Amino acid sequence: MCVLTIVTVNFNSGEGLGLTYNSVIQQIALNRERYQWILIDGLSHDKSSDFCRSPYDVNFDVVISERDSGIYNAMNKGLDLAIGDYILFMNSGDGFSPGFSLRSWTNFLESHHGVYYTNVFVKYKNRNNMLVDYSRKSLRFNLGLPFCHQAVYVPRSIYKHNRFDESYRIYATLPYFYQVLKNNRIEHINITSCIYDMSGVSSTISRNNVRELIRFNKNVGEYDINIFLRIFLLSVKSRIKKLLKFN
Numbered sequence: 579m580c581v582l583t584i585v586t587v588n589f590n591s592g593e594g595l596g597l598t599y600n601s602v603i604q605q606i607a608l609n610r611e612r613y614q615w616i617l618i619d620g621l622s623h624d625k626s627s628d629f630c631r632s633p634y635d636v637n638f639d640v641v642i643s644e645r646d647s648g649i650y651n652a653m654n655k656g657l658d659l660a661i662g663d664y665i666l667f668m669n670s671g672d673g674f675s676p677g678f679s680l681r682s683w684t685n686f687l688e689s690h691h692g693v694y695y696t697n698v699f700v701k702y703k704n705r706n707n708m709l710v711d712y713s714r715k716s717l718r719f720n721l722g723l724p725f726c727h728q729a730v731y732v733p734r735s736i737y738k739h740n741r742f743d744e745s746y747r748i749y750a751t752l753p754y755f756y757q758v759l760k761n762n763r764i765e766h767i768n769i770t771s772c773i774y775d776m777s778g779v780s781s782t783i784s785r786n787n788v789r790e791l792i793r794f795n796k797n798v799g800e801y802d803i804n805i806f807l808r809i810f811l812l813s814v815k816s817r818i819k820k821l822l823k824f825n
Contacts, residue, residue: 579611579612580663580664580687581611581612581613582612582613582662582663582666582680582684582731583615583616583656583661583664583665583734584602584606584613584667584668585618585665585666586598586602586669587649587653587656587669588617588620588622588626588669588670589619589620589626589649589652590620590622590623590624591622591624591626591670591671592622592624592625592629593625594670594671594672594777595626595671596625596629598668598669598671598672599634599637601673601674602668602673602674604674605674605678605680605681608681609681612681613680613684614661614662615638616639616640616642616659616660617635617638618642618646618652618653618655619641619643619644620643620652621643621644621645622643626670627643629641630643640659642659648747650743650746651744653750654741654742654744657737657741660734660737660738662734663687663733663734664687664731664732664733665731665733665734667727667728668728668772669728669775670775671701671775671777672773672775673773674773675698675699675773683771686767687731692764693730693731693732693733693736693762693763693764694765694767695726695729695767696766696768697709697710697711697712697713697729697770698710698712698726698729698770698771698772698773698774699773699774700773700776709770710726712726712729717764719755719798720795722749723751725755726772728774729771729772729774740758746790746793747790748790749790749794752790752791753794753797753798756794756798
């Protein structure tokens with residue numbers, strides 16, 4: 579029997595955690611023995627704390643609520659606690675997409691062994707969800723993760739060999755999955771599995787994001803003037819969007 583570990587990381591996002599909680603519960607309730615669900619909370623002081631105690635906590639296999647040094651420190655804690663054959667990170671605010679069957683997908687994982695990723699819906703505030711079809715995108719890491727980590731299913735045997743580099747505050751998924759793909763084949767499956775909340779810190783281009791993108795590209799030996807210009811243009815585009823939003 580294939581067991582899937584779902585890790586949910588949260589800090590002061592009670593509303594987002596509620597959405598994720600309802601989405602996951604609907605998918606795992608009927609086959610509970612096939613899923614391990616871990617909640618890693620950064621000692622929230624909003625209504626997130628309700629999910630760390632009765633009656634909600636009984637639906638998690640592990641609940642950790644303590645201070646951490648950032649999202650990737652929390653995600654590493656989840657890796658340490660995972661016991662499933664596959665691991666999925668479904669963080670606060672994210673959820674499974676309508677029509678997706680986690681039961682059928684777990685059956686697929688049971689008969690296969692590899693790294694798989696799917697399409698996603700991205701969720702914007704005050705806008706309709708937008709489908710992102712990754713079958714049309716190349717696996718290039720220069721400007722960010724070429725897929726959504728909430729839609730990547732990785733065997734625990736692979737995940738456990740690596741840890742998220744916590745010196746990255748925003749883009750630790752970049753060096754992590756870059757290393758995973760260097761040593762393992764990844765396959766796109768043309769279904770849509772999740773809704774990704776675009777309000778997260780890695781979803782916008784800030785000065786700190788630009789620094790980390792440049793650092794990553796330098797570390798993998800792919801930094802040149804063309805990459806710099808593309809990162810710079812992304813930053814300008816993001817700032818213009820912010821200005822238009824507040825005007």
